[in-house]
């Protein structure tokens with residue numbers, strides 16, 4: 001009898017414990033139910049651009065791309081180690097104070113969290129499992145509060161400058177992560193925009209670094225790989241093109 005009770009208890013635990021574990025990881029940073037994004041990049045791309053204005057010299061333009069950019073390659077040990085050596089977001093050049101809008105419907109999950117991109121940042125969780133992260137903001141976000149529901153296109157923040165001068169490098173850093181912040185995804189494949197045209201103008205270097213031992217890898221904006229935060233470096237190759245400045 002005792003034996004049967006013990007077996008019953010073990011079976012019960014075997015059923016309950018994995019469910020408790022599953023429950024543990026189903027909460028996102030908003031404290032709501034989080035889910036993982038789809039395995040494949042959804043078509044059509046579910047998100048919009050982070051501005052309501054058209055691109056232009058007085059509004060905004062695409063700065064640094066996502067992925068193995070030449071700039072990220074050179075600074076892979078300095079700024080981008082946490083992102084496997086890649087630029088794990090998109091940079092949009094914009095004057096300080098440019099209105100930044102939510103790229104999709106969602107819930108504000110974090111304001112000025114420890115996810116970097118100083119001086120101020122904002123995270124929005126979306127119901128499709130993605131989270132959008134807006135960095136180098138001008139000031140602490142007051143337009144929205146943590147827990148607030150926002151709509152795509154709603155102004156949520158003002159863009160700033162990573163050097164906090166508003167003339168050094170004023171730009172918005174935008175990331176798309178999963179709800180649990182394990183991975184960063186390629187925003188070019190998730191935001192519905194004419195990326196080829198946007199890439200024609202910009203203030204940063206547009207190109208991607210090439211590994212001369214495998215020069216066809218990651219050639220275009222859309223081919224740039226996902227990033228696993230804290231994962232091994234993806235671009236620690238000895239023969240880059242263009243060559244590293246000052247080294248050869």
Ligand SMILES: [Zn+2]
Pocket residue numbers: 064087089090091172173174
């Ligand atoms: Zn950036």
